[in-house]
Amino acid sequence: MxxxxxxDLASISTIPLTxxxxxxxxxxxxxEIQKKLLISPFQASLIITVYAAVSxxxxxxxxxxxxxxxxxIVILPGLMIVAIAGGAAGWASVAMDKxxxxxxxxxxxxxxxxxxxxxxxxxxxxxxxxxxEDVSSGLGIVETSNTxxxxxxxxxGSLLGLWAWYMPFWAIPVFSLLSFVMVxxxxxxxxxxxEREPLHPRQFLKSIGDLFRKRxxxxxxxxxxxxxxxxxLFGALFYLSESxxxxxxxxxxxxxxxxxxxxxxxxxxxxxxxxxxxxxxxMKWISTIGLAIATGALVVxxxxxxxxxxxxxGMLAVCVLGLGAALPCLDALLTESIGKEQRxxxxxxxxxxxxxxxxxxxxxxxxxxxxxxxxxxxVLAASCALAxxxxxxxxxxx
Numbered sequence: 275m276x277x278x279x280x281x282d283l284a285s286i287s288t289i290p291l292t293x294x295x296x297x298x299x300x301x302x303x304x305x306e307i308q309k310k311l312l313i314s315p316f317q318a319s320l321i322i323t324v325y326a327a328v329s330x331x332x333x334x335x336x337x338x339x340x341x342x343x344x345x346x347i348v349i350l351p352g353l354m355i356v357a358i359a360g361g362a363a364g365w366a367s368v369a370m371d372k373x374x375x376x377x378x379x380x381x382x383x384x385x386x387x388x389x390x391x392x393x394x395x396x397x398x399x400x401x402x403x404x405x406x407e408d409v410s411s412g413l414g415i416v417e418t419s420n421t422x423x424x425x426x427x428x429x430x431g432s433l434l435g436l437w438a439w440y441m442p443f444w445a446i447p448v449f450s451l452l453s454f455v456m457v458x459x460x461x462x463x464x465x466x467x468x469e470r471e472p473l474h475p476r477q478f479l480k481s482i483g484d485l486f487r488k489r490x491x492x493x494x495x496x497x498x499x500x501x502x503x504x505x506x507l508f509g510a511l512f513y514l515s516e517s518x519x520x521x522x523x524x525x526x527x528x529x530x531x532x533x534x535x536x537x538x539x540x541x542x543x544x545x546x547x548x549x550x551x552x553x554x555x556x557m558k559w560i561s562t563i564g565l566a567i568a569t570g571a572l573v574v575x576x577x578x579x580x581x582x583x584x585x586x587x588g589m590l591a592v593c594v595l596g597l598g599a600a601l602p603c604l605d606a607l608l609t610e611s612i613g614k615e616q617r618x619x620x621x622x623x624x625x626x627x628x629x630x631x632x633x634x635x636x637x638x639x640x641x642x643x644x645x646x647x648x649x650x651x652x653v654l655a656a657s658c659a660l661a662x663x664x665x666x667x668x669x670x671x672x
Contacts, residue, residue: 279402283412285456286395286402287419289349292449293392294423296356296384297325297632299431299442301511302529305519306439311374319512319636324378326633328385329393330626336390337397337622345398345618346463352390353454359383360446367440377443384446392420393625397617398461400609406552409610414547414602421540421598424507425533428515432529485616493620495668496608497627499561502661503597503604504631505638506568506654507539510590512639513650521583531583535591542598550603552610554671557603561669564603565662568596572655576648593658600665607669 300307300321308318340348359380366376399412434441486493511532518528542564550557571593575586612620642650 279462282402282461283399283415285453285460286398287416288449288453288456289353289395290392290416290420291423291426292353292356292446292453293388294420295427295430295449296360296388296446297322298424298427298511299434299445301515302428302431302532303435303439303442304515306435310439311372313374315516315640316637317374319640321377321381322508322512322636323633325381325385325388326629328382329389329629330633332386332389333393333622333626333629334619337393337619337625339390340394340397340622341616341618344463345394345401346457346461348390349394349398350454350458352387352394353450353457355387356384356391357387357447357450357454359387360443360450363446364440364443367443380443393622394618396605396609396621396625400612400617400621406610410550410552410602410606411547413605413609414544414550417547417602417605418540418544421536421543421601424511425536425540428529428532428536429526430529432526436525485612485620489611492669493608495664496604497624499565499600499661499664500604500624501627501631502657503601504628505635506572506631506658507594507597508632508635509639509642509650509654510572510593510635511536512636513643513647514586514590516640516643517586517647518583523583531587534587535594538591539594539598542595543602546599547602547606550606554607554610557607558665558669558671561600561603561607561665562662564596564599565658565665566596568593568600569655569658569662571596572651572658576651576655579648607671 304318304321307313307321308315336348336352362383363373363377363380366373366380370376395416396413399416400409403409403412430445431442434445514532514535515528518531523531546560550560571589575589575593578585578589580586608624609617609621638653639650642653
């Protein structure tokens with residue numbers, strides 16, 4: 275990797291870290307928020323869901339704007355919006371007797387800001403490097419930063435929750451502004467932004483349509499797989515958080531336990547990104563094997579129906595090991611196969627699908643848990659098996 279761009283990549287990596295903390299950091303304090311605001315588990319899950327749900331609609335717009343006007347021009351206002359909305363949620367929690375509607379509104383605004391941040395990171399890394407091996411490695415680091423945010427979130431969220439249930443809201447502006455400063459001053463504008471001549475919107479949309487008509491089979495496959503992967507992850511995390519609370523684990527102890535499978539996810543993503551290089555065949559088969567492993571682990575959880583906490587954590591660690599291996603491969607397959615002129619828009623659609631999974635995972639987990647743990651994990655296993663089959667039959671690298 276080019277040594278001159280290491281600070282660029284480090285600064286870019288703060289974006290997915292910040293966006294992950296802005297959402298996942300709230301998961302360990304959801305039960306406490308539920309008690310303090312006198313809301314249902316489903317209403318509590320909406321604090322996570324609306325952040326992702328609003329992003330789904332605005333991510334493609336952000337991707338198009340980044341293709342037309344540049345990546346940083348879209349990312350920096352997005353980070354500022356996330357910071358302002360975090361402050362609004364924190365203020366409402368302290369100043370209002372019934373802050374839930376304002377918190378939901380602030381989370382919607384945060385989702386709008388997030389739409390211009392993490393999704394634009396994939397094409398920015400693609401623009402930054404010329405060699406595909408460097409792009410794969412860079413995307414692996416970005417995915418690792420994203421998953422490290424998931425490792426850090428339960429611990430940091432629990433620590434802040436010891437202070438007050440609303441402190442995670444106040445922490446979001448701090449991380450967002452730090453990321454804003456680093457991206458503004460340390461990320462150099464890729465040359466591609468200066469060289470390309472933006473297409474007229476109608477011509478651009480036509481080019482995207484042509485791309486999907488020619489390569490639709492594998493593109494649609496990757497989009498669906500990305501959504502399923504996040505659905506699995508956030509559905510399982512929501513269940514684990516709720517079950518730990520029911521088993522008497524609270525605060526930092528609960529955060530540390532939640533971090534165990536997430537640390538496995540982080541490590542798998544980092545090592546896979548370092549190893550895959552530019553071999554698309556290798557990316558396909560690692561994704562297939564990883565998703566097959568995840569499917570098997572989810573089936574075992576459902577069939578065994580064990581009440582042991584550490585059994586559940588161990589099997590979820592096996593599951594996310596497979597997911598962690600698959601995600602950097604999917605990122606690289608998509609980013610490296612799309613021209614720079616269309617990369618922002620196509621990868622933003624991929625990010626939208628991932629956000630659909632993030633948004634639907636917690637409420638689906640809350641609803642399926644009412645039936646039984648077995649029902650939840652059989653549904654997750656069936657979804658993961660579908661993702662595995664899609665990799666196998668839709669992605670055919672040359």
